[in-house]
Amino acid sequence: MSGQTTGRSEHDIARDRLSAFIDGALTAAEAAHVEAHLTGCPACRAELSQLRATVTLVREVEAVQVPDGFAAAVRGRLEQLSATTPRSTWPRWRLALPRAGWTWKTTAAAASLALVAVFAVNLAREMVPSTRGDRLSSRNARVNEGFREGAERDSAVRGRLEAPLAAPGSKVGQSDERSAQQVPSAGEPAPFRRVIRTGQVALEVEKFDVAARRLLAIAEAAGGFVADSSYADEGGTPRGTFVLRVPAGHFGEVVRQVEGLGVVQRRQIHGQDVTEEFIDVEARVRNLERQEARLLTFMDRATKIADLMAVQNEVTRVRGEIERLTGRLRFLTNRVDLATIQAEVSQKPKKTPGGFWDFDQTIARIQAAFLNTVRELLGVTEGIAAFAAAVLPLVVLGALAWGLLRRSQRRADRVA
Amino acid sequence: MAVGERELIARSCTGDLDAFEELVRAHQAHIYNLTYRLTGNHEDASDAAQDAFVRAFQALSRFRQEAAFSTWLYRIATNAALDLVRRRPAVPPVELPVDHPAPNDPEAEVHRREVSRRVHAAVGQLPVEYRTVVVLRDLQGLAYDQIAKILDIPVGTVRSRLSRGRDALKVLLTDLVTAEG
Numbered sequence: 001m002s003g004q005t006t007g008r009s010e011h012d013i014a015r016d017r018l019s020a021f022i023d024g025a026l027t028a029a030e031a032a033h034v035e036a037h038l039t040g041c042p043a044c045r046a047e048l049s050q051l052r053a054t055v056t057l058v059r060e061v062e063a064v065q066v067p068d069g070f071a072a073a074v075r076g077r078l079e080q081l082s083a084t085t086p087r088s089t090w091p092r093w094r095l096a097l098p099r100a101g102w103t104w105k106t107t108a109a110a111a112s113l114a115l116v117a118v119f120a121v122n123l124a125r126e127m128v129p130s131t132r133g134d135r136l137s138s139r140n141a142r143v144n145e146g147f148r149e150g151a152e153r154d155s156a157v158r159g160r161l162e163a164p165l166a167a168p169g170s171k172v173g174q175s176d177e178r179s180a181q182q183v184p185s186a187g188e189p190a191p192f193r194r195v196i197r198t199g200q201v202a203l204e205v206e207k208f209d210v211a212a213r214r215l216l217a218i219a220e221a222a223g224g225f226v227a228d229s230s231y232a233d234e235g236g237t238p239r240g241t242f243v244l245r246v247p248a249g250h251f252g253e254v255v256r257q258v259e260g261l262g263v264v265q266r267r268q269i270h271g272q273d274v275t276e277e278f279i280d281v282e283a284r285v286r287n288l289e290r291q292e293a294r295l296l297t298f299m300d301r302a303t304k305i306a307d308l309m310a311v312q313n314e315v316t317r318v319r320g321e322i323e324r325l326t327g328r329l330r331f332l333t334n335r336v337d338l339a340t341i342q343a344e345v346s347q348k349p350k351k352t353p354g355g356f357w358d359f360d361q362t363i364a365r366i367q368a369a370f371l372n373t374v375r376e377l378l379g380v381t382e383g384i385a386a387f388a389a390a391v392l393p394l395v396v397l398g399a400l401a402w403g404l405l406r407r408s409q410r411r412a413d414r415v416a
Numbered sequence: 417m418a419v420g421e422r423e424l425i426a427r428s429c430t431g432d433l434d435a436f437e438e439l440v441r442a443h444q445a446h447i448y449n450l451t452y453r454l455t456g457n458h459e460d461a462s463d464a465a466q467d468a469f470v471r472a473f474q475a476l477s478r479f480r481q482e483a484a485f486s487t488w489l490y491r492i493a494t495n496a497a498l499d500l501v502r503r504r505p506a507v508p509p510v511e512l513p514v515d516h517p518a519p520n521d522p523e524a525e526v527h528r529r530e531v532s533r534r535v536h537a538a539v540g541q542l543p544v545e546y547r548t549v550v551v552l553r554d555l556q557g558l559a560y561d562q563i564a565k566i567l568d569i570p571v572g573t574v575r576s577r578l579s580r581g582r583d584a585l586k587v588l589l590t591d592l593v594t595a596e597g
Contacts, residue, residue, distance in 0.1 A: 019579035023553070025560050053593045054586040058554040061535045062528075066448040067462055071440045074469045075433055081470070082431070 011041060018048050022055055080237070080349055083204055083265065118367050194332070196272040197251045197339035205262030208238040208347040215242050215343060218257045222250035224338065239346035251339040258343050266344075274332055281332070285325045292318045421485060429476050436476075440469050443486060446556065447493045453551040454497035456540040464500045468493035483565065490558070491566045494548060501544055531592060538588040546581030553578055 014037035020026050021034045038044055205211040212229070219226050224246030231240035246254045259267070295315045302308040421442070427435035447468055452461035472479075472492050479488055539547055539555075552563045553574075560578075564571045586593060 016576070016579055019582050020560075020575045023560070025575065050586055050593050051582055054582060054589055055554055057531065057589060057592060058535055058539070058550065058585065059557075061532045061555065063445065063449050064452050064458075064461075066444045067458065070444050070448065070462065070465070071437050073462075074440050074466050075437050077466060077470050078433055078436070078473055081474075082433075 010037065011044070014038070014041070015044055015047060018044065018051055021048070022052055076239075079265075079346070083346075083349065115370050118370060193273060194275045194278050194336045195248075196274055196332075196335045197248055198270045198272075199251065199255050199339070199341045200266070200268040200270075200344070201255065201258055201264060201341065202266035202344040202346075203258070203262040204265055204346055204348050206348055208240065208345060211261045211345050212240065212242070214261055215244065215258065215345070218254055219244045219246055222246040222254050222257075224250070224254070227340075237347050237349045239344070242343045242345065244341040244343065245338040246341065248337055248339045251341070254339075254341055258341060262345070262348075274336065278329070278332060281325050281329050285322060285329065288318050288322045288325070292322065422481070425476065425479065425485060428473065436473055439485075443489055444469075446486065447489060450490065450493050450551060450556055451497040453536070453539055453555050454494065454548065455500055456536070460500050460504070461497075464497040465493060467500075468496040471496065487562055487565055490552070490556075490562075491568075494552070494566055498544060498548065534589060534592060535585075538585055541588060542581055542584055546577055546584060549574055549577045550581040550585065554582075 014034050017026060017030060017034050021031060024031075026034065038048065203211070212231075216226055224244060226242055227245045228243035229240060231238065233239075244254065244258070255267075255269070292315060295311055295318065299308065299311045299315065302311055421439070424435045424439050428439060444465070448461060448465045451464035451468065452458065455461050455464055468489065472489055475492070479485070539550060542550060548567065549563060552558045552566065553560075558566070560571050560574050563574045567574070
């Protein structure tokens, strides 16, 4: 109580600033003022220490854990959103309309602009026959051929590869024959491309269970298998991830079949060329095998125990290295032979039963109606133009005749 | 870090959900704690935080790099949480989760948890305006000018609201304050 001698208003000001004072958020002058007041005001000192204790209490409260699967839940919502509104810019644009305060004039201008654009596009399409559809399908065909070719090459390679790899731990005596076999292959004109193919497809399907069963069937029909699958049911829309491993030759076909199960929302095809690594590892294996054979002959000739031990150790090291590299080769071969397709399947949310409005259909209808009118208008214009052309000589003749008539009349007037 | 984040933002703008999920993971702890303290319970906190990230994703193209991404997120999350609080007010505070690591000193642990619970309840009792600044300042550790930006109010207002909020907390937590200090 006695501390309030510095004056009531000054005390209040200082008291109000205590909170910011704790944070060091006052200007130098303000802070100095508070400090000066504190020295002479026990009440404010007590207040300050209590406030500090409160702030400390609050700051010491432990952070809470984010619930498990939070990020996944956010993602789920976003995916659902993008699924229900395929054109993400569309609703925002529609919302922007009234906000921007468009008058009927601008609206009409925009509408006519859009119509002209539609018309222009269609005109262009009509003028250049057989553009989009044909070109696309031929490109697809080429891609598929590519898949098939690659597959044939791959299987040819596999045949050759599997021979030496079949018995990696077999007797060393064969290694010379093996390398003899391999040498000419290195001299072949173009090395076979070995590509690890992976695909990722996100799908929305009508019925999750049906799609899951079909995925299994597709994998098995293509001579592959489902390597991994997981399933979750969030809010009545089941979703799951399936990892299909299929022979590389069937990759394109399987991707297409998988995509046929529903509406594709995302698709990623990836090819990793491991030809270089293949060649490198194969060469290293050959060298090591030769080295091993040589070491074994040393071992036969060794007389001293110490020498024998040294050679034995070296043989063990080389063998280990060979095992490691052939393991790598087998892994690569497996990856190359069996392409990986990850399918993320989600069931269509029931909110929009079958889509109550077919946007594309409407656009097509509008375009057709518009084009019809334009065609009619053009027809009329054409008629008018043709008529004008037909009439033009007559008009010229008429004008001439009229001019002559006027002149002769004037002459007649003058004469009169 | 900032470069990586900028790239993630750019990728998210094109609809790359993987990139955005990374952003969510990077910021979810702050955002969730913010919405938890503002709404007072886990259910609303989760709703608000999810709403915030969904809104952020939708508005990402409008995000200007001039502000820090985290500040921008805070702003969206604060608004999302306050929307919820205003829509369903007066939710009784819920107990903190009990899945804490095994305490070394059970008695101190119990005390600490009790303090946490009391502080959480007290923060929840503050008027929304005060609660927001107290949470942003003392639980999220943001600077005054950041808070001003997030709430779109002058720094002076942040200062006075914080002062009043802390005063109220001091009264609500009197017994703890005197016991500790």
